[in-house]
Amino acid sequence: MTVDYFDGRSARAHAARLHIEGDRLHIDGEQVSRTVPLSDVVWPERTRHGARVAHLADGASMHSRDSAEWDEWMKATGRSESLVVKAQQSWRWVCASVAVLVVALVTGYQWGLPWAARKAVAVLPHSVDESIGESALESIDKHWMKPSALPLEQQERIRAAFESAAATLPEPTVASHRLVFRKSMIGPNAFALPGGTMVMTDELVKRVGGDEAILVGVLGHELGHLRQRHGMHMLAQVSALGAVSAMLFGDFNALLAAAPVWLGQASYSRDAEREADAESVRLMKAAGLSPMVMVRFFEILAMPNPDEGKAEAKEGGAETSPKPIDDKAAPREPGHRSWLGIAIASHPADAERIAFFRNAAATR
Amino acid sequence: MTQSTWNGVAAAEPSFYAAGATGEQKLDIRFTGSGSEYFRIWIVNLLLTIVTLTLYHPWAKVRRLRYFYGNTLVDGHALDFHGNPWKMLRGYLLVAVMAAAYSVATKLSPAAGFVAFGIMAAIWPALFKASMQFKLANTSWRGLRFRFKGKVSGAYKALLPLFVPSLIFLAMTLGVKDPKSLGSQQAVALAALGIMLLAFLLVPLLLWNLKKYQHDNYSLGQLQTELKASRGSFYAVFLKTFGVSMLSSIVVGVIFGIAMALGLFSGLGGRGSAALIAGLVFIVIFMVALQIIPKPYFESRFQNLLWGKTDSDHLHFKSELRFAPLLWLTIKNWFLMIITIGLYWPFAKVAMARMRLEAVTIATTLRIDQLHDQLRVADGDAAGDAAGDFFGIDIGL
Numbered sequence: 001m002t003v004d005y006f007d008g009r010s011a012r013a014h015a016a017r018l019h020i021e022g023d024r025l026h027i028d029g030e031q032v033s034r035t036v037p038l039s040d041v042v043w044p045e046r047t048r049h050g051a052r053v054a055h056l057a058d059g060a061s062m063h064s065r066d067s068a069e070w071d072e073w074m075k076a077t078g079r080s081e082s083l084v085v086k087a088q089q090s091w092r093w094v095c096a097s098v099a100v101l102v103v104a105l106v107t108g109y110q111w112g113l114p115w116a117a118r119k120a121v122a123v124l125p126h127s128v129d130e131s132i133g134e135s136a137l138e139s140i141d142k143h144w145m146k147p148s149a150l151p152l153e154q155q156e157r158i159r160a161a162f163e164s165a166a167a168t169l170p171e172p173t174v175a176s177h178r179l180v181f182r183k184s185m186i187g188p189n190a191f192a193l194p195g196g197t198m199v200m201t202d203e204l205v206k207r208v209g210g211d212e213a214i215l216v217g218v219l220g221h222e223l224g225h226l227r228q229r230h231g232m233h234m235l236a237q238v239s240a241l242g243a244v245s246a247m248l249f250g251d252f253n254a255l256l257a258a259a260p261v262w263l264g265q266a267s268y269s270r271d272a273e274r275e276a277d278a279e280s281v282r283l284m285k286a287a288g289l290s291p292m293v294m295v296r297f298f299e300i301l302a303m304p305n306p307d308e309g310k311a312e313a314k315e316g317g318a319e320t321s322p323k324p325i326d327d328k329a330a331p332r333e334p335g336h337r338s339w340l341g342i343a344i345a346s347h348p349a350d351a352e353r354i355a356f357f358r359n360a361a362a363t364r
Numbered sequence: 365m366t367q368s369t370w371n372g373v374a375a376a377e378p379s380f381y382a383a384g385a386t387g388e389q390k391l392d393i394r395f396t397g398s399g400s401e402y403f404r405i406w407i408v409n410l411l412l413t414i415v416t417l418t419l420y421h422p423w424a425k426v427r428r429l430r431y432f433y434g435n436t437l438v439d440g441h442a443l444d445f446h447g448n449p450w451k452m453l454r455g456y457l458l459v460a461v462m463a464a465a466y467s468v469a470t471k472l473s474p475a476a477g478f479v480a481f482g483i484m485a486a487i488w489p490a491l492f493k494a495s496m497q498f499k500l501a502n503t504s505w506r507g508l509r510f511r512f513k514g515k516v517s518g519a520y521k522a523l524l525p526l527f528v529p530s531l532i533f534l535a536m537t538l539g540v541k542d543p544k545s546l547g548s549q550q551a552v553a554l555a556a557l558g559i560m561l562l563a564f565l566l567v568p569l570l571l572w573n574l575k576k577y578q579h580d581n582y583s584l585g586q587l588q589t590e591l592k593a594s595r596g597s598f599y600a601v602f603l604k605t606f607g608v609s610m611l612s613s614i615v616v617g618v619i620f621g622i623a624m625a626l627g628l629f630s631g632l633g634g635r636g637s638a639a640l641i642a643g644l645v646f647i648v649i650f651m652v653a654l655q656i657i658p659k660p661y662f663e664s665r666f667q668n669l670l671w672g673k674t675d676s677d678h679l680h681f682k683s684e685l686r687f688a689p690l691l692w693l694t695i696k697n698w699f700l701m702i703i704t705i706g707l708y709w710p711f712a713k714v715a716m717a718r719m720r721l722e723a724v725t726i727a728t729t730l731r732i733d734q735l736h737d738q739l740r741v742a743d744g745d746a747a748g749d750a751a752g753d754f755f756g757i758d759i760g761l
Contacts (some may be wrong), residue, residue, distance in 0.1 A: 004441075006507025010736035011585060013441075013506065045427070050400050050434035051442035061507045063441065084427075087408045094404045097411045104414050128472070135473045244414075326431055 001064075001073045005032050008059025018062060020077050027062065045085045046071055109241075109264065114271075117236035121229050126176075126195070128234055133195030140199070141182070148181035150202050154210065155181050158200075161212040162219045165287035175226035179219065180207070187303070192222040194231035208300055213293040217280055224279020230272040238265050269346040277353060281360040294357040299348050368707040391726040397720040399711030405431055405711040420462075422452035436721055438505055439732070446502040446509075455498075459491075478534045479730035483529035497526035500582065508735060513588060514581035522577035526570050567597040579674045585735035593673035601665045609658040620645065656698060660690040663720075671724055678729045685723035693719055 005016035005027060015028025023038045042055040052071075053065035064070035087093035146156065157178050165173050177196045188204035198219060208214045225231065238261060245260045281291050349351075409424035426449045433443040462484075469480035493516055500512035536555055572595045579591035664685040671683040697712035 008507050008509075010733075011506040012733040012736075044434075045430070047405075047431060048433070049396050049398050050431060051437070051444075053434070053442065053444050054621050055446065059507070059509070061444070061504070063507075084408060084412070088404045088427075091404070097407045101407065101411045101414065104411070108414070131472050133470075185752050235471060243418075 001070065003062040003064055005029055006061050006063065007032075008056075008061065013063075016062070018073075043074070043079065044070075046074070046081060046089060048089065053210050060247050075251065105162045108244075113237050113240055114233065114268065116240070117233045121232040124232065129229065130195030132235070133193035133197050133231070137197055137199070142196045144185050145182040145184065145199075145201075146185070148202050149183050150181050150205060154205070158205070158210075158212060158215050162216050165220070165283060165289065166223065168286040168288075169283060173227065175223060177226055178221060190218050190222055192225040192231065193234075194229065196226055198222045198226070199259050208297060211293070211296075212295045214300075216287065216289060217291070217294045217297065219286055220280035220283035221276045223274035223283065227279060228272070228275055230276065230281050234265070234268060234272065237268050241265070273347050273353075274356075277356055281357065285360075291357040291360040295354050295361070298354045298357075302350065365480075388727050388729050390730075391439035391727070391728065391732075393721050393724050394437045394440075394599045395434060395435055395721045396437060397714045397717065399714040402431060402714050403707075403710040405460065419453070422447075422449040422456050425449075425452065432717060436717075438726070444504045446504060447498070461474050474534075481527075481531065481534060485524065485531060488517035488527075488576065489523040490516055492523055496581075500598075505584065506732070506735070508585055508737060511583040512581050513558045513583050514577055518577050518581070522574045525573060529559050529566070533559050568602045571594055572598045575670060579670065581676075585737055587676040587679060587730075587735070589674050589676045591670070591674055593669055597669055597673070601662065601669055603659050604665065605662040612657040656694060657691065660694045661687050665724070667720060679726060680727045682727060683724045685720060690719060 001018040003016055003018055004013040006013060014030050014032050016027050016032050019026050020038065024035050025038055025041055026035050027033070036056055040057050044054055046051040046052075047067075050067070052067050053061045056062075087097065098318075162179065175196060177198055178200045179200065181202060184201035184203060186201075188201055188207045190200045190204055191197065192198045200215070200219070204218070205215065241264045242258075242261045245258070245264075254352055277294075280294065284291050284293070405427055409420070409427060413421040413424050426447050427445065429445040432686065436443045451506070466480050470477035493512075493514055496512045496514060500510040502511045525744045533556060536552065547635065572593070575593075575598075576591050579589055583590040585595060664687045667685050668683045671681040674681050691717060700708040701712060
C-alpha cells in the first residue's frame with residue numbers, strides 16, 4: 001500500500017509503503033522508517049468519495065493516493081467497520097433509516113413532545129407561571145388593551161356567577177385564578193395567561209348581551225387551560241419544536257425552518273382547545289348549567305356583529321407577541337374554511353366544537 | 365503584524381522563497397463530494413441525532429466535516445478534520461445549557477432577559493474565539509494543522525459592538541418608567557426606529573470588524589493571512605445588494621400587478637380564500653425579492669471581495685464566484701427543497717459547496733513543500749489552546 005506520509009511538522013510529502021505485521025504497522029519510505037502499534041492508528045472511515053487519511057498520535061498522517069486501493073487493503077487486513085459506516089454506504093440501510101426517522105418524528109411530535117412538555121412543566125414551580133403570565137399581561141396591556149369600561153357591579157356579578165359555579169367543582173381540581181376585564185383593541189376575546197390570570201374583554205361581554213351562563217361556560221374553558229397549564233406546555237413544546245426544526249432546516253433557511261413550528265404550534269393549540277372545552281363542560285355540568293349555552297355562544301359569534309362592523313374579523317390576539325396563550329371567542333367565517341385554513345388555525349373548526357357541546361348537553 | 369514572525373522564519377528557512385524568482389504557481393481547489401453520498405451520511409446522522417435526543421450531534425458533525433473536508437482538494441491534497449467528538453460533546457452540552465437558560469430567562473421577565481443578554485454578550489466573544497481556535501486547530505492540509513492566532517481582546521473588539529444596538533434598546537425599554545403614557549411610548553418607538561436605522565447603517569462596518577478579526581488571524585505553517593479589503597468596499601457590496609433587492613422587488617411587483625390586472629387571480633374562490641391567496645402570493649414575492657435574488661448576489665460579491673482581498677505574504681487568494689450560476693443554483697435548490705419537503709437538502713448543500721469552493725484559486729510564489737511549523741509552536745497560546753480544547757465549541761460562524 002503506497003501512501004503520502006506527512007510528519008505533521010512540514011508540508012513535505014514522503015512517499016511511503018505501509019504494511020501490517022501482527023499488531024504493528026510498518027511505514028517505510030524516503031526519510032521515513034517507523035513502526036507503530038495498530039492501536040495507535042486512527043483509521044479513516046470508508047466513503048465512496050473523498051480521501052483516506054490515517055492519523056498517528058504524534059500528528060503524523062498517511063494519505064492514500066487511491067481510495068479504492070486503500071479500501072481493498074483495509075478489507076484484506078480484516079478490519080471491521082462500524083455499523084454507522086455500513087449504514088451510510090448502503091441504500092437499504094438508508095431507506096430503513098428514513099422510515100425509522102419518519103416514525104420517530106411523527107411519534108415524537110404526536111406523543112413524545114407533549115409528554116415531555118407535561119413532565120418538564122410539572123417540575124416547574126408555579127411561581128414561574130406567574131412571572132411569565134405577569135410579563136405577558138404587562139405587554140398585552142401595553143399594546144392591545146385599555147382599562148375596562150364595564151360597570152364595576154357588572155364585573156362583580158360575572159365574577160360571583162363564575163365563582164359560585166367553580167365552587168361546585170371538587171376543590172383540588174380548581175386552579176388558582178383571577179379574573180380581570182379589559183377593553184380591547186382586538187374585539188371580543190377571552191384568554192388565560194400562565195399563572196392564573198383570565199382576561200375577558202368588554203366586547204365579549206357585550207356581544208353575548210351579558211348572558212352570565214355563557215360567560216361562565218367561556219370562563220370554564222379558560223379555567224381548564226389554567227388547570228392543565230396549557231400555556232406553559234405550549235411554551236415548552238414550541239421551544240423544543242423550534243430546536244428540532246432549526247436542526248433539520250435551519251442551515252438552509254430560517255424562514256423555512258419557522259414553518260413547521262408555526263404549523264405544529266397550531267396543531268398543539270387545537271388539542272389544548274379540545275381539552276379546555278371538555279373542562280368547560282365539566283364545570284357547567286357540576287354547576288347545573290347546560291352545555292347548550294356554549295352552542296348558543298357560537299351561534300352568537302357566527303352572527304354579524306350588530307354594532308361593530310368587522311372589528312373582530314381576525315383571530316383575536318394571535319398577533320400579540322408574548323402570546324395570550326389562548327384566544328377563545330374569535331369568530332370566523334362559518335362553514336367556509338379550506339384545509340389550508342384548518343392547518344394554520346389555532347382553534348378547531350367551530351362546527352366541531354358546536355357538535356362537541358351539543359353532544360355533551362345530550363349526554364348526562 | 366505578520367512581519368515579526370515572518371522575519372524569523374525567513375532567516376531560518378531561506379529556501380522557502382526560492383521559487384519566488386521563478387514565478388507563480390496556481391493551486392486550484394476541487395470539490396469531489398457527491399450529493400447522493402452526503403444524503404446517506406446526512407440521513408444516518410439525522411436519525412441518530414434524533415433518537416439520542418441530539419446527544420449524537422458532535423459525532424454527526426465530525427462525520428459531516430470529515431466528508432466535506434475530505435472532498436475538498438487543494439492542489440490535489442484533501443483537507444482533514446481532527447475534532448474529537450467526546451470533547452465536542454462537552455462544548456455542545458455547555459452551549460445547550462446556556463441556550464436553554466437564556467430562553468427561559470427571556471420569557472421570565474424583561475429584566476431577567478436583559479441580564480441574560482448582558483451575560484451572553486459578555487462571554488460570547490471569548491466563546492467565539494475559542495470556537496475559531498478549535499475549528500482551525502482541528503483542520504489540516506498536507507499534515508499541517510491550521511491555527512487561529514486571534515487574541516481574546518481582539519474578539520471582544522470585534523464582537524461586542526454587534527451587541528450594542530440591542531443592548532441600548534433593551535436598557536431603554538427597561539428604563540421607561542411609565543409604559544402606558546403616550547409620550548414615553550412615542551419616545552420608545554422613535555428611539556427604536558433610530559437604533560434600527562443606525563444598526564442598518566452600521567452592519568457593513570460591524571461585519572468588516574468581525575471579518576477583519578477572523579481573516580487577519582488564519583495561519584498555516586509560517587503563513588498568516590491578512591484582510592486587505594477596506595470598510596468602504598464592504599459598504600459598496602451592501603449598497604449594491606440593496607439596489608438589487610429594490611430592483612427585484614419592483615420587477616416582481618410589476619409582474620404581479622400585471623397578472624392581477626389580467627384577472628389571473630379572479631375566480632379562485634370566495635372572499636376568504638382570495639385574501640388567503642393574496643397573502644400567500646405576497647409572501648412568495650417577499651421571498652423572491654428579499655431572499656432568492658439578493659442573497660446569491662450578496663454571497664457571490666461578498667465571497668469574491670472577502671477572499672480576493674485575503675492575502676498572505678507571497679500567497680494570494682482569488683475568488684471568481686459568478687452571480688448568474690449561483691442564482692440559478694439557488695432557485696433550483698429552493699424549488700427542489702420545497703417539493704421534496706427538505707430531503708433535497710444534502711444535494712443542495714453539496715452543490716453549493718462545490719460551486720463556492722471551486723470558484724476559489726490560490727496563487728503563490730512559495731514552495732509549498734517548505735511550509736512547516738516551527739518547533740512546538742504556540743507555546744504562548746497554551747492557555748488559549750486549553751480553553752479552545754475545553755470548550756471545543758463550534759457556533760457555526
